[in-house]
Amino acid sequence: MEVTLSGRLGGPEVGVKFQPEIVQARARLKFAFAELSIDGLETIDVELWISGSLTEYCPEGISSSVRFSAKKKSVLLAVCVGKDEAVSIDDDCAASAIGGWLTSGFESAKLPRSAGKIDFSGVAGAVKLCFA
Template identity: 40%
Template sequence: MEVSLTARLGGPEVGILFLAGVVHARKRLKAAMGGVSLVGLDAMDITLHIGGSITDISPAEPSVDARYFKQQRRLKIFVSIPSAEAQASPQEDVGRRVTEWLVHGLESVVLPRSAAGMTLGPVLSAFRRDLKTEDVNGLVDLVCKSFRPALLDLFRGGESFYYCTFVVTGEGHAPFLSAWSEEALARAVDESGEGPEVAADLRWSYADSPYVDFGSEYTEKLRAPFLARPSLQELGVDEWEKEIELRMDAVEQAARQLDAEGAFGAGQRRSRLLVAVESMPPVPSNVDRVARLNDTNSDIFKQWLEEAAEVDG
């Protein structure tokens, strides 16, 4: 199906802020709609009017209208955004804001009687799939850029690391790094004054590691992008669970990409290191992620599975 996106920007300040986001949304829309077909529809034109200092078509609240041209098999959708809402948009994420306006327009549009029986469900589904893929890819890239230098600094000291984990809290905050080496564990046991038996309690405890939140000067850059994502209050419980899953998938993909780059070492060094992406407090799905990131036949994975994994049943 042919699809187009045109923007009418209500002032020069709107153009400066949103033009790049519109161009990006246009590419995403066309890519998502490439394989979509609807009965009675060959083309869909979307016009997005963003109010500004010169014109503000919908000053009270966002509005959406549609016209269907049956002979041309063409649907035209008009989405109008008030100047006040445009000005309130976070400047660091205008591309996402433009996309949200388009999704809202497609969700809320009332089709004219001439388009009776037509549904935009397949259009929305395709667009949402594309959005999810790009959301994950964007987070993967951000996590890799932040953790790459942190891991380089961590392993530079030459200690024998056996555990390296990307920790994500149950609230879905940005991941942070924690790790244990045999040398760090020996030092911690000595400093505890409680004897060697304390090693079992410390060995897999991310919170007790001297390397907890290591490289925060790099990874703190992730906090703003994660905070900018939808919250539980915005989404509701079911959609929030999907959002948490998306974040965990992104961090796991980033860990896998960094592993492919050799960030965790190679050969015997890598086989002796357990790489993890974990939600804390622990959840059973942590086991699946750790299994996907490591050789499940390795001694270190079997040891972690026996000593630390939270398993259903």
């Protein structure tokens, strides 16, 4: 299965702290998803939005939203991290924070009805293992 990970960073302070770790997380996800297969799904696109001093993408905490495209056989998962959550992370804990945020996003993901009977339950487990 194909997986992509992109980051939207709401300020220079979060860019410096999290950009290198997002690149590393992308590699880990690609490895974890290489052997994963879900009927009716070919691609999972993940967007990690980390609020900062210039842009607040979500008010607080961590939230996620999911869109499904039957035509593309893909899911878009957007995981949003509030500014207070992002700035509370020490520089040396950025990688584990990203892993935790992505795991939380996948665990709370609810596929829309349009996804039919696609079973997304194994995905959260694969993400959790890849960041354990």
